[in-house]
Amino acid sequence: MAKDGYHHKDLKNELIEKGLKILDEQGYEAFSMRKLAAACGVSQTAPYRHFKDKNELIRAITQKALSEFNTSLEEAFLADEDPKGQLKKMGYYYIRFFVENPEYLRLLFFSSAQAWMRKVVTSECHNKENHPYSALKRAVKNYKAAYPDAKQSEEELTLYCWGLVHGIAVLIVNGEIPGGKSALPLAERMIQSENFL
Amino acid sequence: MAKDGYHHKDLKNELIEKGLKILDEQGYEAFSMRKLAAACGVSQTAPYRHFKDKNELIRAITQKALSEFNTSLEEAFLADEDPKGQLKKMGYYYIRFFVENPEYLRLLFFSSAQAWMRKVVTSECHNKENHPYSALKRAVKNYKAAYPDAKQSEEELTLYCWGLVHGIAVLIVNGEIPGGKSALPLAERMIQSENFL
DNA sequence: ACCTGAACACCGTTCAAGT
DNA sequence: ACCTGAACACCGTTCAAGT
Numbered sequence: 001m002a003k004d005g006y007h008h009k010d011l012k013n014e015l016i017e018k019g020l021k022i023l024d025e026q027g028y029e030a031f032s033m034r035k036l037a038a039a040c041g042v043s044q045t046a047p048y049r050h051f052k053d054k055n056e057l058i059r060a061i062t063q064k065a066l067s068e069f070n071t072s073l074e075e076a077f078l079a080d081e082d083p084k085g086q087l088k089k090m091g092y093y094y095i096r097f098f099v100e101n102p103e104y105l106r107l108l109f110f111s112s113a114q115a116w117m118r119k120v121v122t123s124e125c126h127n128k129e130n131h132p133y134s135a136l137k138r139a140v141k142n143y144k145a146a147y148p149d150a151k152q153s154e155e156e157l158t159l160y161c162w163g164l165v166h167g168i169a170v171l172i173v174n175g176e177i178p179g180g181k182s183a184l185p186l187a188e189r190m191i192q193s194e195n196f197l
Numbered sequence: 198m199a200k201d202g203y204h205h206k207d208l209k210n211e212l213i214e215k216g217l218k219i220l221d222e223q224g225y226e227a228f229s230m231r232k233l234a235a236a237c238g239v240s241q242t243a244p245y246r247h248f249k250d251k252n253e254l255i256r257a258i259t260q261k262a263l264s265e266f267n268t269s270l271e272e273a274f275l276a277d278e279d280p281k282g283q284l285k286k287m288g289y290y291y292i293r294f295f296v297e298n299p300e301y302l303r304l305l306f307f308s309s310a311q312a313w314m315r316k317v318v319t320s321e322c323h324n325k326e327n328h329p330y331s332a333l334k335r336a337v338k339n340y341k342a343a344y345p346d347a348k349q350s351e352e353e354l355t356l357y358c359w360g361l362v363h364g365i366a367v368l369i370v371n372g373e374i375p376g377g378k379s380a381l382p383l384a385e386r387m388i389q390s391e392n393f394l
Numbered sequence: 395a396c397c398t399g400a401a402c403a404c405c406g407t408t409c410a411a412g413t
Numbered sequence: 414a415c416c417t418g419a420a421c422a423c424c425g426t427t428c429a430a431g432t
């Protein structure tokens with residue numbers, strides 16, 4: 001936090017935080033190592049003491065964003081007791097999160113994601129506690145337990161719920177749907193209706 | 198097509214086609230003006246005779262990709278007569294198109310998309326004939342006409358159908374869902390079931 | 395340990411000059 | 414009209430050298 005002249009200490013965290021800020025304010029394309037270093041008041045090569053390369057920095061930033069996202073989903077989960085209500089609320093929070101943090105959509109789903117990176121961000125983390133997929137799976141399991149004769153399998157429910165809210169988030173954030181962000185209430189109504197689940 | 202020594206003629210189209218190829222084979226991050234110029238056997242500055250800057254080239258490439266995509270949706274539309282079947286088939290083709298052309302997802306939805314560009318690719322084109330949104334709206338209108346007492350409004354149906362298939366496409370293409378591309382049949386089954394529509 | 399400056403290979407883009 | 418080479422300001426990354 002403090003920069004006692006030469007040494008910086010906690011530069012690593014400042015890089016992640018300021019990096020996320022730049023990403024959010026200026027967008028993915030405008031993000032550069034050199035700019036970030038300058039923003040931290042440090043030479044262009046200093047970040048390389050903490051991260052092997054740009055990808056690893058982005059990966060670290062992505063993981064921070066991911067955990068913010070996950071926190072939001074956990075909130076949704078805790079905000080309701082009925083399994084169906086939980087699933088619906090998670091859906092709404094999912095969409096709202098990305099409408100409020102549009103740049104995160106690109107970061108979490110379309111960053112410089114070589115295959116190895118996607119693995120780190122997704123599959124490898126599917127069993128980890130702080131990954132959205134875990135939260136979703138848990139909610140779906142609860143739902144199936146409460147409504148054992150639901151027509152869809154667990155697999156189908158996962159794909160359906162996740163797919164629907166993800167797609168809606170993208171369409172709203174990208175302005176693909178008329179009305180832009182004002183389509184959020186429409187999305188909520190849809191999720192709350194009996195047609196969804 | 199032929200390069201009669203100095204002049205190239207049709208360089209513009211070659212840039213678009215070879216650009217799309219590079220994008221598809223090497224990914225969005227690896228795409229560069231200089232590399233593309235070299236691939237076309239032309240100097241680094243030649244592309245600027247045909248496109249103001251990189252964004253305009255990408256915009257042109259995007260429009261080509263968009264029309265391929267639209268063709269696929271039109272095929273779906275023609276492959277069925279029942280409005281419900283049309284809508285379902287369009288959904289399946291939507292997903293399959295991006296599973297087969299994974300890089301198009303980034304290109305159409307997350308390219309260097311400044312606001313103005315998104316407008317060009319989307320809203321401004323919503324009323325144009327070759328835009329996916331038009332095809333979707335038409336199918337939804339037909340559906341509402343055939344099933345006038347459907348519970349959802351036209352607006353809701355659009356958001357629901359488009360959102361669902363888009364999200365599923367992203368999840369499959371990104372390997373977010375276990376099974377990877379082998380989840381495509383699962384998606385098809387889901388769309389064909391009575392739970393969807 | 396942690397940071398720096400110079401250097402290299404790459405970008406996007408411009409501009410005066412060539413055919 | 415259409416293309417080129419040199420040039421500029423930016424990248425990511427490496428490496429020998431500084432505190």
